[in-house]
Amino acid sequence: MATELIAGREITVDEEGFFADPSQWSEDMAEELAKAIGIDELTEDHWKVIRFLRKDFEETGETATIRRVSTMTGISTKQLYQLFPKKPAKKMAYIAGLPKPTGCV
């Protein structure tokens, strides 16, 4: 697997750039990760989502789906599309240093 320099640290990433090991992530990396995918500023709502994703991953071992994030944070799916334009599921996971969400089969 490849490594990338994020916030001055060596991070192991998968083919698409998602964190291979979520424990390598820390909050100070989020801004840089967001900028890399075109989100210039992280608002309170962005952080609410990121923190929920981290906590939920710790508890369940899975990256939450859009519906789960929306139900649990009270931020509507429509808003999630505004906060993380075009591909919210992937973008949220990327900024939070989590594996790509597994589109369930």
Add this chain to the structure above:
Amino acid sequence: MKRLLVLGAGTAGTMVVNKMSHHLDPNEWEITIVDQEETHYYQPGFLFIPFGIYGRNDVIKPRRDYIPTGVDLIVSEIELIEPENNRVKIAKGDRWLDYDYLVIATGTHPRLDETPGLVDEDGKIPDNVHTFYTLDGAVRLEKFLRKWEGGKLVLNIMEMPFKCPVAPLEFIFLADWWFTEQGIRDKVDLTFVTPLPGAFTKPIAARELGGILEEKNISLVTDFMAERVDPDRNTLVAFDEEEVPYDVLVTVPVNMGADVIGRSGLGDELNHVPVDKHTFVHAKYPNIFALGDAAALPTSKAGSVAHFAVETWTENFLRYIDGLDMKEAFDGHANCFIESGFGKGLLIDFNYDTEPLPGKYPLPGVGPFSLLRESEMNHWGKMLFRWMYWNILLKGKEMPVTSYMTMAGKWS
């Protein structure tokens, strides 16, 4: 007496009581199963109804005929589960049923009301919007298609996960065949709209199936997360404002577990029950299991998966009640025939870790079924499945395939 209570007498619940009445001593165990309806539906048959291949009577049987003697079947709505008190409230007679072990097999169900515009306040669905995910919906679509003279037919998947992930592809393949038979294929524009990045989830299968869509001249729209249906403009609208207009919309609605799961605090955001993916034990309650579509698991929601799951679970449960560790681990094995039209079909076989691969099944090199390739034999496999379902599967008899996945005969 120890009490085993099973909620839902669909594919999974019916298999469970057939297995258990065979294995458990009737002097020690009381087995009860509850379902709200007298009729058992063969849901895979719904797919064929819009094209007149099956009718209503081909897919229904009395539920009671499949419940073994010695098992108590109660026909009633289930209202509440109280896991702390080991009891379940049912509507009939306002009764509480106590249990020592509980199996939740209440399935997952299409919910038109989850998408704005699919139904109006009175629950009415627009004349040119259809679904084949319910028996009534499939029959209504058959009536509609018989009179339809052509235009743009859009098949869309509202949200993941939904039961039988291959059914929408099969529908569009069959539609291509059926309109050809009717002599109006040149007047019909077929479009397949999915929230996934490809025709299917798993990359190799997505590529193969995407190729078949192209060959059949069916358009594919990916990454489309539908927000609502605009019935006045006959348009499907996505959360990112992308739009797909239609003349006829055939939708695979949002699927959700039974409301009683949510109401009882046992489910996730879609009322599916979080359980251990190898043993089906509930995350919080060690005497509660969820099997079949009701369980929140990272594998397909399908009858074949329910079958493999119940086989593995049976062995485990018999150890569990004797205080032994659960040994067999479910691997997420799924195995689905995909009807592709013109008398042909495909077969895919996969599990939690391995995606569908080409090859032969179940006998390496011999088959008779071809994996991930169209063949006439696969079509006959699909048609035979109905007979197997009623006569072997539901009754918990041995099927001629293993419940765990094998790599023999596959090309990786």
